[in-house]
Amino acid sequence: MSWRMREKLTYPITIFVFWGFFGVAVLFASYLVSFPAGVSAETATTTLTITICGNGIVESVETCDDITNLGSYASSIATRQCAPGCSAYGPYCGDSILQASFAESCDDGNNASGDFCSDVCVAEAVPPPEPQPSKPPGFSPGSGIAPTPTKVTIIGKAYPSSDVNVLKDGEVVGVVKADSKGDFLFSTTNVTPGVVTFSFWAQDQIGLRSIAFTMTFTVVPNAVTTVSGAYLPPTIDIDKRKMKRGEIVNIFGQTVPSVEVFTHVASEHEVIEKSESDTGGKWGIPFDTSVLEGDDFHTAKAMFEAIVSGNVVKSGFSQTVAFFVGERDIQPADFCGRSDINKDGRVSLVDFSILVFYWGSSNGDADINIDGKVGLTDFSIMLSCWTG
Template sequence: MYDTLHVISRWFVQTLLLVFFFLFVFIYIGAQTDSAQAQYVATTTVSLTVCGDSLVAPSEFCDDGINSGLYAFSIATRNCSSCTAWGQYCGDGVIQPFEGEECDDGNNTAGDYCDVVCQNESDPVTEGGGGGSGGSGGGGGRGTPGDDGIPDASVDGSIEYIGETNLNIAGRAYPGATITVLRDGEVERVVEADSSANFNFSLTEQTPGITTLGFWAADRAGRRSITYAATFQVVQNAVTTLSGILIPPTLTVTPEKAAQGTTISFAGSALPSTKVQAYIDKADKPEETLASSNGEWAISYDTSKLTNEAFHTVKANYIDEKNIQLKSGYSLITNFYVGTRDVNTGLTADLNNDGVVNLTDFSILLFNWNTTNAQADINKDGSVTLPDFSILLFYWTG
C-alpha cells in the first residue's frame, strides 16, 4: 500500500513539474514573439491640408483664410487665390489694364515714373540737394549681407548711440551717375556718384522705426536703372548706417529691331572694372564683357543664332571677379526684335502687325498658349498666359 502511494505521489509531482515547465516555455516564447513583433510595427502619419484655414501648409503657396484672389491695390493687401498663387495686384510687375493700371514696375513706390497705385507719373522733382558724407559710426551691431536690403546686394549696418536719430547711407553706382532716393513716394534726396562710383549722404532728425528707401540711378548718357527698395530699422537716439548698396547696371539695345544675321549692341553703365553679364532670352550662359574705368560697357551680339521674325529679351548684371560677393541685381529687362517686319518694339497686342487687334491676334495667342514664344508674350514676362490675354483685350479693335 505504501509503495503504491509513493509511486502515485512521484507521478503527481513529476506531472506538476512538467506542467509548470511547459507553461514557462509557452509564456517565454510568447513574450519573445511579442517583443519581436513590437520591433517591426509600421506607423503611418496622415496630414490633412485645408485651403482656407489661414495656415500655410508645406504644399500651399499662401492661405489668407479667404482666398478670394481678388485684385488688390498694393503688395501689402494682395489676396491669395486657391492657396496656389497670389491674385493680381498693383506691384506684381504685370500691367492689369482692366483694373485701371497704367503701369506696374513691381513695387508700390512713387517717384520712379510709376506711382503707388500703378498710375503713370511725370519726372520726379529734385528736392534737398546733394548730401555730405557721414561717419559710419562705431559700436553696435553688424547686419548680415543681403538681409533687409537690396536683393543680390551686400548690406552692412552699424549703430552709434549719440542721443540724436540720424541716418548715414553709402553705396555704389557708376561714375558721375545721378542717384534719386525715394521715401514714401517722395524724393528724399538726389545725389551724385563720384569718379569712383561711390555715393553717400546723411539725413538728420529721422523718425525711428522701420524705414524703406528706394534707389534708382541715371548714368551720364541718361539711361535709367531699375528701382530697388531697402528696408531697415532706424534706431532712436543713434546713428544708423546703411552701406553696401549696389545699383544694378543700365542697359539699352541698339537697334531695337535688326535683321537676322546682323549685329546689335547691348550697352550701359556699371561699376567700373567689373564683369558685366548679359542674358539673352532664357540662356543659362551669358555674354560677358568688362566695364571700363568710367563704368561704360558694351557687347556686340550676332543675331544669327536667334529665332527670326520674333521678339527677344536681354537683362544684365555685374560681378566683381576679385570679390564674388560683390554682385548686383539684374537690370531692367529690355526687348528687341529680330527680323524685317514692320513691328513696334514697345508693348503691343497687334501680334501680326496688321494695324488692328482682332481674332487673328487672338488665334496667335491661343496657338502659343503656355509657351515661351516671344512674339505672343505681350508683356515679355517669359510665358504666354492670362496677363497677355488681358492686355490683348484691352487693345482690342475688332
C-alpha cells in the same frame, strides 16, 4: 512659342532681412525674372550690410561704438570717447596729437607719468604723484548732455558723376552726386525710428535711367543706422529693336568703372556674355543673333561683379530690353501680348502705370511698337488691347 510665354517677367524686388551674430543686419535684395520654357530662372542677389552706431557693438566698417558716441575730449586712452558716426575716436590725452585747445602741453602717446609728459598730458620736470583715475564722461538722464540723434546713412555705388535720387517712403528726400568711381554716400536725420522704406535711382551719362532700387529696414532710435552695399545695377539699351537672324545687335550701358559685366540674353537656351566696363563705367558687347531662334522676341539684361575690400560683390539685374529677330512683320496680336507688360494675362491699370513710368524713354518692356520710344502710339495700342 508665343511672345507672352517668352516675355513673362516679375517686377517686384524682394528684401530679406536677417539679424546675425553681434547685431549685424544683412539684407538680401533679389531681382526675380522668369524665363521661357527650357531656360532655368536666374536670381541676382546683392548683399546689404546694416550697422547701428549706438548699440555698443563695433560692427563692420565701425572703428568704435560706446553707445553715447559724443566724441568729447578725454583725459586718457581708457576714457576716450567714440565720435558721432562711429568711424573714429574723439580727441584724448594719449593720441600722440597735441590738443592745445584742451590745455595739453605735451602728448607722448601714453598716460604714464615720469617720462617728462604726465598722464594727463602736462609737461613735467619731475615725475608727479600718481593721479586719481577720472570718471569717463557720458550721457545719463538729467546730465544735460544730449543723446545721439537718430540718423540713417546709405553707402553704395551708382554711375560716375551721376545724380543719385533718394526717396523715403515714396517722397524725394535728397539728391547726392556719385564720385568718379561711382561711389555715393547719403545721410539724413530727417527720419523717425521704426520701419522705413528708402529707394534710389540714377541716370547715366547718355540719359539711360536705372531701375528704382528699394529697401525696407528698421531705424534704431538715438543711433546711426548705416546701410552699405547698396549697388545700382548697370543701365542697358540696344541700338535696334528688330533685326534679321545673324545680324549684330549692340548691347550697351553704364555701370561702376572697371568691373565685369554679365549680359544675359533669353532664348531657348540662355546666352551669357562677359565684358568689362572702362574707366568711365561704359560697357558694351556686339551680340551675334545667329545663336538665337528666328521669328521671335528675345530679352537682354545685365549685372556686374566687382571686388570690394577683397570680397566678390554682385549687383542685381538691370531692367530688360526686348528685341525681335526674324524676317516677318510684327502683327497686332504681338502688340497685344506686349501691352501686357507685367505678363499677368491682362492689359490693365498695372500695365498702364508701368507705361507712364517709362514715358519718353526707350525702355524695351514699355516700348510696345518697338520704335525706340515710349509714347502716344504705345498708349493707343494698349487701349486697343485693354481687358481691364
